[in-house]
Amino acid sequence: MTAWLPTVPDRRELIKAASTGLVLAAARPALARAPLAGAQVPGLYRMKVGALEVTAVLDGHLDLPQALFPKATDGEAEALLDRAAVPRARHVNCPVNTYLVNSGDRLVLVDTGTADAMGPSLGLMPRNLAAAGVTPEQIDTVLMTHLHPDHANGLITPDGKAFFPNAELVVAGVEYDFWTDQALMNQAPADSQSFFRMAQAALQPYNDANRLRRLGRDASEVVPGISAVAAPGHTPGHTGYRIASGSQQLLVWGDIVHVAPFQFARPDWSIAFDTSQDTAAASRRRLFDMTATDRIMVAGMHLPFPGIGHVLREGEAYRFVPVPWQPL
Template identity: 35%
Template sequence: MTLTLTRRAALGGAAALPLAAAATPILAAGHGGKAEAPIAHTFKLGDMSVTTLLDGSAMREGPKEMFGAAASDEEFAQVSAENFIPADTLQFYFTPTVIDTGAELVLFDTGLGQGGIGKALDAAGVSPDAINVVVITHMHPDHIGGMMTDGAPTFPNARYVTASAEYNFWSKMEAGNRVGDMVANLVTPLAEKMEFIDDGASVAPGVTSVASFGHTPGHMCFMLESGGRQLLLTADLANHYVWSFARPDWAFSFDASPEDAAASRRKVLGMLAADKIPMIGYHMPFPAAGYVEPRDDGFRYVPVSYQLMG
């Protein structure tokens, strides 16, 4: 796939910053300091342990402008009503994932940088010092915000992995670009410990990169395989469990290249549906895991219940 970049590539990520800033961890003020709802959920994939981490959540208004700007108000309202959700508000979730391959602990994305991932890791019984590998699916602020804490690496013993196209794009931004500045402050200081990969790279035992460019210039999904089973970490391939599936060709306002992002959605979601492979999506309703089935000219997201428990 040839990525067609426009000025949106530089501005789209910056536009996402208010969304990230608005997110707050779902944590209790009472209940003895315990979470009101689970913030870590573990699945089994063969011999691999896969834990989703709720870093935060945010309610937003005006979803049509983000997910269906080119659609008519009537069509957007109809798709929403058919799937039992309001057309004027949405709930965003921010969900990094940590896996135990048996040989390494691998963390995918570091969250908003507001402390939620630390609480979720603690709930999962994982210390930041124990993380062996940090994989960055792409460099929007809600995925790199937790890389540093008080000027020091949050995960001090980890090596880092990201797409070469992704880092090359954002690291060359002139000063003043908000995402570029975040990359300079949070990612570049760790570049010497970073491996830059392309499509099909093995980043840890049972973990392979899958190019899905469009949301950003080097956006990657990651296929997990263990015991003859597969699961795809889709990152921001699809950013809402209804609109991005039911109408995969609708442009998402934070996509760098809407046409390429739509092509990636159709290709990857089609593969998941055809092969019945489960997925974990960064912005799916927590615990963020589900299946994909064909529906009309698009798809339907089906949350897991107990299928991945053993």
């Protein structure tokens, strides 16, 4: 009646079988392993805004001293870093992003990164652009949020030629006038004069080729589907760009935020690089309010890569919610 039950080996047979298996396993050659890559994958993220294709293109990252935020106390800064699960440190990570907009018949790049101006952790835009399948020659228009070197130095090659040989360069007229003012440069502190010289060098080949357009104060649509949004304070002509297609919008707001854990919670915390910290804080609050009220997606040059998401109100403050990965 129990013939259907399986035969159970005794303990000695089990030990013998297990030992044989171990010997055979040890005799097998080790499976091939992938070597450690030792490098990050290309810094790219692609999404749709209506019919437009927007690609975040990483240039690298900076480590900013916490001391660059004059209103930040050690205790509050540490509390905000803890809240964001960011390690406490005297330096905080600051990504540098650029954005490529493809309409199908036009390629527009917003900002260009640093090239070789600011150390080995930056200057990755060209290789990441190549990984996206785009050459510098294909770029039709370059829009500048402002002319600091971490945004404008990618405009030129090491020997001062235009990195984007076929592109029209677009910059706010107020921004252009500020950085090309020789008298203003001569009055600036010595360590700030290099910023003027780098901006002038970045503009030069586009000026020489008559491919530089200065936006007026009342500028709206810059190229089809993209309009300028004045956001002064960080620099006099600091400009955001509103990308619109169908019912969808994305505001590329430049340097409205440098350190996300700090400035969404404390919009009044401006960075020492701002030409007017009060004006920068006013622009930040205005754009926070607008994008939170109208549920407009934002993209920031110093938001955690890919730097795209939504601004939500949180009492008197705000918070940033990154967009989830999504297929095209």
